[in-house]
Amino acid sequence: MRKLNFSEAAEDALAQAMAQDKHIIYFGEDVVANRRNLLVRFGKDRVRNTPISESAFLGAAVTAAMSGLRPVVEIMIIDFIAVAMDALLNHAAKIETFSGGKWNVPLVVRAACGGGYGDGGQHEQSLWGWLAHIPGLSVVVPSTPADAGGLILAALEHPNPVIFLEHKLLAENWLDFMGTGGRKTVQFDVPVEGARGPAPRKWQQIPIGQAVERRKGSDLTIISIGVGVHRALEAADSLDEQGISVSVIDLRTISPLDKGAIIESVAKTGRLLVVDEDYESFGLSGELAAITLEAGIPLKYNRVCTMGTIPFSRELEDQALPNVQRIKKAAVSLMEN
Amino acid sequence: MQPDLWALYRLMLHSRLFENAVIHLWDEGLISGEMHMGIGEEAIVAGIVSQLIEGDALALDHRGTPPLLMRGVDPVLLLREFLGRPDGLCAGMGGHMHLFSREHLAASSGIVGASGPAAVGFALSGVLQRPGTLAVAFFGEGSMNQGMLLESMNLAVVWNLPVLFVCKDNGWSISTMSPSMTGGNLLDRAHGFGMPGIAVDGNDIESFYAVGEEAVQRARNGEGPTFIRASCSHPEGHMLGLQLQRIARQPLKEMGEIAGPLLRSVTRVKGASLRERVESVKEILSMLGKTIKEEYIPGDDPLKLTRQKLIKDESRLDDLEREVLQEIEIVVEQALEPEELELGRTQ
Numbered sequence: 147m148r149k150l151n152f153s154e155a156a157e158d159a160l161a162q163a164m165a166q167d168k169h170i171i172y173f174g175e176d177v178v179a180n181r182r183n184l185l186v187r188f189g190k191d192r193v194r195n196t197p198i199s200e201s202a203f204l205g206a207a208v209t210a211a212m213s214g215l216r217p218v219v220e221i222m223i224i225d226f227i228a229v230a231m232d233a234l235l236n237h238a239a240k241i242e243t244f245s246g247g248k249w250n251v252p253l254v255v256r257a258a259c260g261g262g263y264g265d266g267g268q269h270e271q272s273l274w275g276w277l278a279h280i281p282g283l284s285v286v287v288p289s290t291p292a293d294a295g296g297l298i299l300a301a302l303e304h305p306n307p308v309i310f311l312e313h314k315l316l317a318e319n320w321l322d323f324m325g326t327g328g329r330k331t332v333q334f335d336v337p338v339e340g341a342r343g344p345a346p347r348k349w350q351q352i353p354i355g356q357a358v359e360r361r362k363g364s365d366l367t368i369i370s371i372g373v374g375v376h377r378a379l380e381a382a383d384s385l386d387e388q389g390i391s392v393s394v395i396d397l398r399t400i401s402p403l404d405k406g407a408i409i410e411s412v413a414k415t416g417r418l419l420v421v422d423e424d425y426e427s428f429g430l431s432g433e434l435a436a437i438t439l440e441a442g443i444p445l446k447y448n449r450v451c452t453m454g455t456i457p458f459s460r461e462l463e464d465q466a467l468p469n470v471q472r473i474k475k476a477a478v479s480l481m482e483n
Numbered sequence: 484m485q486p487d488l489w490a491l492y493r494l495m496l497h498s499r500l501f502e503n504a505v506i507h508l509w510d511e512g513l514i515s516g517e518m519h520m521g522i523g524e525e526a527i528v529a530g531i532v533s534q535l536i537e538g539d540a541l542a543l544d545h546r547g548t549p550p551l552l553m554r555g556v557d558p559v560l561l562l563r564e565f566l567g568r569p570d571g572l573c574a575g576m577g578g579h580m581h582l583f584s585r586e587h588l589a590a591s592s593g594i595v596g597a598s599g600p601a602a603v604g605f606a607l608s609g610v611l612q613r614p615g616t617l618a619v620a621f622f623g624e625g626s627m628n629q630g631m632l633l634e635s636m637n638l639a640v641v642w643n644l645p646v647l648f649v650c651k652d653n654g655w656s657i658s659t660m661s662p663s664m665t666g667g668n669l670l671d672r673a674h675g676f677g678m679p680g681i682a683v684d685g686n687d688i689e690s691f692y693a694v695g696e697e698a699v700q701r702a703r704n705g706e707g708p709t710f711i712r713a714s715c716s717h718p719e720g721h722m723l724g725l726q727l728q729r730i731a732r733q734p735l736k737e738m739g740e741i742a743g744p745l746l747r748s749v750t751r752v753k754g755a756s757l758r759e760r761v762e763s764v765k766e767i768l769s770m771l772g773k774t775i776k777e778e779y780i781p782g783d784d785p786l787k788l789t790r791q792k793l794i795k796d797e798s799r800l801d802d803l804e805r806e807v808l809q810e811i812e813i814v815v816e817q818a819l820e821p822e823e824l825e826l827g828r829t830q
């Protein structure tokens with residue numbers, strides 16, 4: 147199988163879909179420069195620059211989607227969605243319900259997310275739990291090139307709004323743009339298998355709402371998403387040496403959650419550790435505890451999430467984001483008591 | 484009042500040399516993340532900030548370094564902040580896009596357009612608590628398409644607040660030429676809100692200072708906000724290390740990486756007609772060409788222009804430049820000194 151970088155895979159699958167479906171259009175700030183390959187192949191009617199007017203162009207995408215187009219709207223990084231939140235919260239997410247199920251919004255919002263390269267707390271957030279909180283929105287976060295392609299394809303065939311988030315430590319174009327800047331003097335903890343990996347020649351959908359078990363184990367289930375999956379796998383290998391057998395589940399989709407896969411694994415191990423790069427409180431990690439408890443599974447629970455506003459300092463940032471040490475410590479404490 | 488060109492040149496040079504040092508440290512990997520320079524904006528910033536008094540406020544964008552330096556923030560603290568140190572201006576928590584100095588009433592944001600509402604709030608508290616003071620919003624021309632900035636202009640007008648909306652117009656927002664994404668003209672927008680709007684050469688400190696002075700007076704006299712559109716350029720591009728900038732500097736090396744995927748997009752089956760694809764390639768090449776020519780090889784340098792006005796007194800100029808250079812060298816040295824271990828902190 148051929149190998150692609152994460153962003154190449156997403157673009158390759160996107161191009162496959164755009165070639166098949168003329169209704170897919172693509173817009174956002176700077177896309178003429180940043181998505182030049184799509185522009186060349188599909189023309190300027192379908193691939194367009196926008197002004198720095200997120201609330202206008204995301205709002206416009208909602209009705210464009212309602213009236214026959216399939217817009218992919220790029221919001222450079224997910225932190226900037228704040229200025230356009232109304233379009234998602236009060237419109238895109240609700241129209242299917244408001245219309246009595248008669249009108250839907252096939253919209254894809256694409257944005258980079260996540261930290262680990264020292265850009266500060268207004269540019270490195272994950273926010274997927276915050277977005278998934280809203281009924282009517284699906285949120286997907288691929289952790290490998292193969293998933294990036296398969297999930298964007300699924301998003302493009304989904305009848306309702308999907309937020310597609312690409313972690314900047316995986317998407318090489320964004321890491322270069324915001325972190326490396328062509329420098330050889332900076333290094334980041336990029337998960338190798340997440341940044342580059344096998345990719346099919348012809349893309350198939352990876353269904354939205356389907357988690358995958360990345361590693362089998364019997365003592366403890368770690369559930370994570372995005373870069374956290376790779377951190378969890380690294381921690382799991384080292385925990386294995388200490389005699390702790392860890393199963394790692396990659397959610398891939400946050401909303402809707404793959405409850406079946408989650409419950410099945412936690413029922414076996416009886417221990418759940420959530421590794422979530424989003425904020426700790428009122429989010430994904432608490433939700434996972436809730437659904438396992440609701441399923442009547444007796445469990446021990448712990449979580450490793452982003453602590454507070456993300457600091458700019460690389461050193462402090464590394465401590466604030468989920469890291470392998472924190473994961474190992476949390477796992478060991480789950481085993482102890 | 485006649486501006487003191489010597490004092491202004493000193494402010495501008497200090498900021499320029501400080502930022503040159505920042506570029507060096509960023510290149511060496513000692514500063515992380517994105518880095519947007521205020522290089523090229525010094526005359527605009529100096530022309531306004533030099534007219535501020537105690538109690539005036541600053542709402543800054545992603546190019547906050549020159550305004551903070553010129554307002555009197557300790558350069559060592561600022562540089563330590565960029566280095567992400569606990570003894571930096573914001574304890575290493577903010578970084579260069581999120582700089583705050585409470586004692587200077589200066590707040591920045593990396594969110595495009597956010598300086599508009601921020602200045603309005605500062606101005607409101609000024610009117611009620613610090614009569615005679617004003618608030619300045621600095622932002623780029625690309626931000627003039629962000630709703631919250633336009634809304635805040637209207638708010639400043641209807642509340643008759645002392646706000647200076649200072650638009651630093653370099654013609655570009657990252658890799659997009661701003662006029663291609665902006666309808667009408669910016670002065671008309673300000674006029675449409677019922678506010679004076681003035682265009683001025685932001686590289687010429689004297690003309691800019693005069694325009695700023697009038698706006699400052701209006702604000703202090705309770706006559707409401709003013710919009711100033713000042714032209715400038717960013718010789719360091721949108722931010723350090725952007726791929727387009729690398730292409731501009733090393734075309735052969737970087738173009739190779741771009742060309743392959745572009746050519747494949749021309750030849751792959753399904754998609755736009757061949758004619759359209761060739762058109763798009765031409766558009767991209769012309770964009771690259773324009774970026775290289777216009778964004779990175781800038782026109783006037785505000786420092787050079789100001790310097791020419793002072794060259795008559797060459798020895799004074801020499802002394803000043805030597806002094807500022809030495810100051811910056813000391814700042815860099817001090818900023819890089821090892822952190823003092825705090826008492827009680829375990830190592």
Ligand SMILES: Cc1ncc(C[n+]2csc(CCOP(=O)(O)OP(=O)(O)O)c2C)c(N)n1
Nearest residue numbers: 226229593594595623624625626655656657
């Ligand atoms: C809400 C929001 N959208 C997009 C961005 C990304 N961004 C940062 S700077 C910038 C361009 C700003 O252009 P302009 O206002 O002209 O300022 P300049 O950088 O040219 O000084 C963009 C799009 C952002 N920071 N915030």
Ligand SMILES: [Mg+2]
Nearest residue numbers: 623624653655
């Ligand atoms: Mg600009």
